[in-house]
Amino acid sequence: MKAIGYRQAGTLERDDALVDIELERPVPEGRDLLVEVAAVSVNPVDTKIRKNVSPGAGQWKVLGWDAVGRVAAAGSQATRFRPGDAVFYAGDLNRPGTNSAFHLVDERIVGRKPATLADAEAAALPLTAITAWEMLFDRLDVRRAVPGAANAILIVGGAGGVGSIAIQLVKALTDLTVIATASRPETRAWVESLGADHVVDHSRPLAAQVGALGLGQPAFVFSTTATDRHAAQLAELIAPQGRLGLIDDPETIDIKLFKRKSVSLHWEFMYTRSVFETVDIEAQGRLLDEVADLVDSGRLRTTLTDILQPINAANLKKAHALLESGRARGKIVLEGFQG
Numbered sequence: 001m002k003a004i005g006y007r008q009a010g011t012l013e014r015d016d017a018l019v020d021i022e023l024e025r026p027v028p029e030g031r032d033l034l035v036e037v038a039a040v041s042v043n044p045v046d047t048k049i050r051k052n053v054s055p056g057a058g059q060w061k062v063l064g065w066d067a068v069g070r071v072a073a074a075g076s077q078a079t080r081f082r083p084g085d086a087v088f089y090a091g092d093l094n095r096p097g098t099n100s101a102f103h104l105v106d107e108r109i110v111g112r113k114p115a116t117l118a119d120a121e122a123a124a125l126p127l128t129a130i131t132a133w134e135m136l137f138d139r140l141d142v143r144r145a146v147p148g149a150a151n152a153i154l155i156v157g158g159a160g161g162v163g164s165i166a167i168q169l170v171k172a173l174t175d176l177t178v179i180a181t182a183s184r185p186e187t188r189a190w191v192e193s194l195g196a197d198h199v200v201d202h203s204r205p206l207a208a209q210v211g212a213l214g215l216g217q218p219a220f221v222f223s224t225t226a227t228d229r230h231a232a233q234l235a236e237l238i239a240p241q242g243r244l245g246l247i248d249d250p251e252t253i254d255i256k257l258f259k260r261k262s263v264s265l266h267w268e269f270m271y272t273r274s275v276f277e278t279v280d281i282e283a284q285g286r287l288l289d290e291v292a293d294l295v296d297s298g299r300l301r302t303t304l305t306d307i308l309q310p311i312n313a314a315n316l317k318k319a320h321a322l323l324e325s326g327r328a329r330g331k332i333v334l335e336g337f338q339g
Contacts, residue, residue: 111288149239
């Protein structure tokens, strides 16, 4: 089967950074599904692993986690899906990725593809939707008010993949006021189109801008990027006893900044359930089914902004380069293997 992989971690400009390869088609066992991949999206985790993680000697590393496709075969213990079903999911860090024509995935982390979306539109959603949902409702518990705080959430990096779906989930499922950050005219317009009530510029100090809105100190902050750079500002602007969530990888962060206000700090890593096979691993499959329902009822929309065709090494390099530029908006999707 066709796939894209590499044998040596490193920077993107190398000829062998990502190459087209042929691999054996895997066979599903147990609760696995064999999915014929129709579209994939690219996430920051792809570029981080490509730069830093090499496979074993003589092996190929295949990246990619978000995928949409149809079930080609199912293991003997699979019960949620059968061959022919259209599905979407975000995969498992412990297994080969979705940049291949056929892919094995545990059905417990798979959801039904939204019926109202094309393959490319659906491929933009799984990883970011899981990340945003788990942060908002499992970690920050935004439905539980913070006494005395403004009924508001600040989403840092609102135009990114996770921020784009987080804005929509907050607007669809809560009564919180959404303050999103964006620094360029096109990203400001994007977050406003997704439902952000207010937009502030993360290239300037945030606390004064949030204060000038006249809402009071927000109960929640969801920081998707540059948490270390904004930490002092976030500590100043968040309400006492507020809750701060982050998903990026700051080299250092001074958590003492948040002690005086008794602010709690919450990490979200959407692969935790699959990596550790937690007892509630099936929650991700159910979560994706709920996302599909919200999409099909018109309450959520795709965050797709760029499509590259077909799925091959050259286009995957373009997608990685755009993501690494820091100027991506929404999600980049590759669609269709040729031949």
